[in-house]
Amino acid sequence: MGPLAGFxxxxxxxxxxxxxxxxxLGDMGADVIRVDRPPVGPDSVIPPRYLVHERSRRSIxxxxxxxxxxxxxxxLVASADGLIDPFRPGVAERLGIGPDPCLAVNKRLVYARMxxxxxxxxxxxxxxxxxxxxxxxxxxxxIGRASEPPxxxxxxxxxxxxxxxxxxFGVVCGLVEAQRTGTGQxxxxxxxxxxxxxxxxxFGQHAAGLWTDERGVNLLDSGxxxxxxxxxxxxxxxxxxxxxxxxxxxxxxxxxLAAEELPLQMDRRRWPDMKRRFERIFKxxxxxxxxxxxxxxDVCFAPVLSIREAPYHPxxxxxxxxVDVDGSLQPAPAPRFSRTPGLVxxxxxxxGADGDEVLGECGFGPDxxxxxxxxxxxx
Numbered sequence: 001m002g003p004l005a006g007f008x009x010x011x012x013x014x015x016x017x018x019x020x021x022x023x024x025l026g027d028m029g030a031d032v033i034r035v036d037r038p039p040v041g042p043d044s045v046i047p048p049r050y051l052v053h054e055r056s057r058r059s060i061x062x063x064x065x066x067x068x069x070x071x072x073x074x075x076l077v078a079s080a081d082g083l084i085d086p087f088r089p090g091v092a093e094r095l096g097i098g099p100d101p102c103l104a105v106n107k108r109l110v111y112a113r114m115x116x117x118x119x120x121x122x123x124x125x126x127x128x129x130x131x132x133x134x135x136x137x138x139x140x141x142x143i144g145r146a147s148e149p150p151x152x153x154x155x156x157x158x159x160x161x162x163x164x165x166x167x168x169f170g171v172v173c174g175l176v177e178a179q180r181t182g183t184g185q186x187x188x189x190x191x192x193x194x195x196x197x198x199x200x201x202x203f204g205q206h207a208a209g210l211w212t213d214e215r216g217v218n219l220l221d222s223g224x225x226x227x228x229x230x231x232x233x234x235x236x237x238x239x240x241x242x243x244x245x246x247x248x249x250x251x252x253x254x255x256x257l258a259a260e261e262l263p264l265q266m267d268r269r270r271w272p273d274m275k276r277r278f279e280r281i282f283k284x285x286x287x288x289x290x291x292x293x294x295x296x297x298d299v300c301f302a303p304v305l306s307i308r309e310a311p312y313h314p315x316x317x318x319x320x321x322x323v324d325v326d327g328s329l330q331p332a333p334a335p336r337f338s339r340t341p342g343l344v345x346x347x348x349x350x351x352g353a354d355g356d357e358v359l360g361e362c363g364f365g366p367d368x369x370x371x372x373x374x375x376x377x378x379x
Contacts, residue, residue: 002029003340007081007175010073011057013037014086017163017191018114019053022084024168026056027333027342033358035073036061036351038379049326054348060359061352061379068377070096076362077102082110082171089119099186109184110174114167118190130158133191139199146216146223162194219243225275226251226265229304230282237304238282238290251299255281352379
């Protein structure tokens, strides 16, 4: 099942974007084998079924600080199509599993490196997190209300949009090229690069003089009254986004303003006045009442749902957008394919649960496996 069935990916265990990218490949049918570090305590304080980005792979525990550990990884790599390296630049090289030895045993290998800052540049070896990567690219500065500090948009933009998605795309591009040429390569997937790409539209708008560096006064950053969220009478929220004139005219008609004399939609000087009018109007009904009036129309409307509510919205239900994985509701694999659909292959594995099976598939004999256990190389 899945468009990537038949490909094998070795994932050196990491957190955040590397794990998400590996999950996406596994959901699409790739055989993802995660090389975990020897645990120093319980597997996880969170039961595996809740670790969404850890699903759809198998796990083997290898002590990479032992020379035998590096040799085990190189034998896994020999029969693999790709490898995901989540370490800072130079770490994999010190462990003996950098691009050179890996490509030496498998010239078709796609060696994908996932970092925040990239493989070069003055910040390459520095620690960082999502908030730092989106700060450096200008994106964090642009998010927030007027006259208020920037608002971190969780860690979804840097870690997962600019990181995990970019990594998965890079791996698949590498696999396609390697199939055509028979030669692999190194993929440098950096979160700062991915965030810059995601932010590209706004960069273009700024260059064209259509976007200012002032927060909360632009078309899409809460400056426009017609692209915003509003509180309802029951303390919940709704979102509207009718940018196009005909959709905006329909909104005015639906909320009872069409017959009034109003400023032009793009008269930015009057946006604060219109925002106050919309605030008063949306507080006259509950969120559910606004849904019955506006949902499904061309007003560009949606209720602001909580995490608990989102999976049970009729649209999500109709599209089967969430799946049950061992009693845990999780987002379904995406995108969707008509002939080779993706599938959650399994919940997150316990650390090392598949070690002997994986090694057997890669040509290790029972005596070799037993010796690796005995020497503490395998968990």
